[in-house]
Amino acid sequence: MRTNATTNATASDTTIDITYEEKIQMLRTSIDEADAILIGAGAGLSTAAGLTYSGERFEKYFADFAAEYGIQDMYSGGFYPFPDEETLWAWWSRHIYVNRYMPSDSATCLYTQLKNLVDGKDYFVLTTNVDHQFQNAGFDKERLFYTQGDYGLFETVPEQRGEDKTDAENAQPRTYDNEEWVSAALEAQGWVKNDAGIYAPPDDAQDMSMRIPSHLIPRDEQGRAVRMNLRIDGDFVEDAGWHAAAERYGEFLRRTDGSRSLEDSPAQRVLYLELGVGQNTPSIITYPFWRLTYDNPLATYVTVSLDDAYVPHEIADRGLGIDADIAQVLSQLSA
Numbered sequence: 172m173r174t175n176a177t178t179n180a181t182a183s184d185t186t187i188d189i190t191y192e193e194k195i196q197m198l199r200t201s202i203d204e205a206d207a208i209l210i211g212a213g214a215g216l217s218t219a220a221g222l223t224y225s226g227e228r229f230e231k232y233f234a235d236f237a238a239e240y241g242i243q244d245m246y247s248g249g250f251y252p253f254p255d256e257e258t259l260w261a262w263w264s265r266h267i268y269v270n271r272y273m274p275s276d277s278a279t280c281l282y283t284q285l286k287n288l289v290d291g292k293d294y295f296v297l298t299t300n301v302d303h304q305f306q307n308a309g310f311d312k313e314r315l316f317y318t319q320g321d322y323g324l325f326e327t328v329p330e331q332r333g334e335d336k337t338d339a340e341n342a343q344p345r346t347y348d349n350e351e352w353v354s355a356a357l358e359a360q361g362w363v364k365n366d367a368g369i370y371a372p373p374d375d376a377q378d379m380s381m382r383i384p385s386h387l388i389p390r391d392e393q394g395r396a397v398r399m400n401l402r403i404d405g406d407f408v409e410d411a412g413w414h415a416a417a418e419r420y421g422e423f424l425r426r427t428d429g430s431r432s433l434e435d436s437p438a439q440r441v442l443y444l445e446l447g448v449g450q451n452t453p454s455i456i457t458y459p460f461w462r463l464t465y466d467n468p469l470a471t472y473v474t475v476s477l478d479d480a481y482v483p484h485e486i487a488d489r490g491l492g493i494d495a496d497i498a499q500v501l502s503q504l505s506a
Contacts (some may be wrong), residue, residue, distance in 0.1 A: 179249060185247045193202060197494075203469045207427045207440075209441065215478075219447060220304065224244045233245065245266055249266065268357060271321075272323070273367060273370070278309060279304075283309065284502065284505045286305075293426075294314060295314050295315075299455055301401060313419060314419070318417075319455075322389055324347065326407075346400050358370075359383045360381070440469045465486050474491075475495065476489075
């Protein structure tokens, strides 16, 4: 791509007007011509896939919590000071299930469209999402780096890590799969599993509880407390899987490094494709993508977002901002 086009007029003094259809064609060409593609995915991608945290979907699974505690969406509910652990973990079992384990046709469709666009390419995915949707759609696990955690994992609580200094293994921060626990916690609240193995709230809301039994409060094998494996503070557990993914991401960056001109590693045409990335953690995806594009004269930066499709002036000649619904963009690219 060689254009000054961008959707944000403040990004470049040389901005020219191009139509939405032209932007789609430019993105399609960039994908086709790229030697490598680095996808940066934020919450906007899963929102576009129908995994919304408010509205009808929230009411369907959390109406009782909304009525009792005034919680208005799943995001804020994750920070609510519930009165006891039985209620806290009842909330989290539902939150985990509907966003991590519950099948979603709309999410699978959108993520599969994205996968089909990069199949056959040297690609990698860097994401701040924690909902596992890339793997659900069949993306190669070896090409994924979930930087901020996984709804499917618990981790040891900071105060209890390494209590037994004589046990080197148990002294290390660890993560634990939670799928089996989630199923038990949902059933304890009255959720019903259908013939396809999918859980749903009972037909009669009076048959549903907002608490789990005390014996179901999650613990590790030593009986110690756990918490969600989400990056909420400096004690987030980066387990062996996290570090392995980080190393694979680093290797992808080294392999596609456009700032080098070595004979055995020539500059590549790299597409840095940013999907639904906001400004909560720009240092993870946005800022590195800008720098990588700036350093590689053959690189292209494309950002697709309803609210933040901004291309900075310094890379405006190789950048494209598409202010549009991601689902619509991917659908048109897949047509």
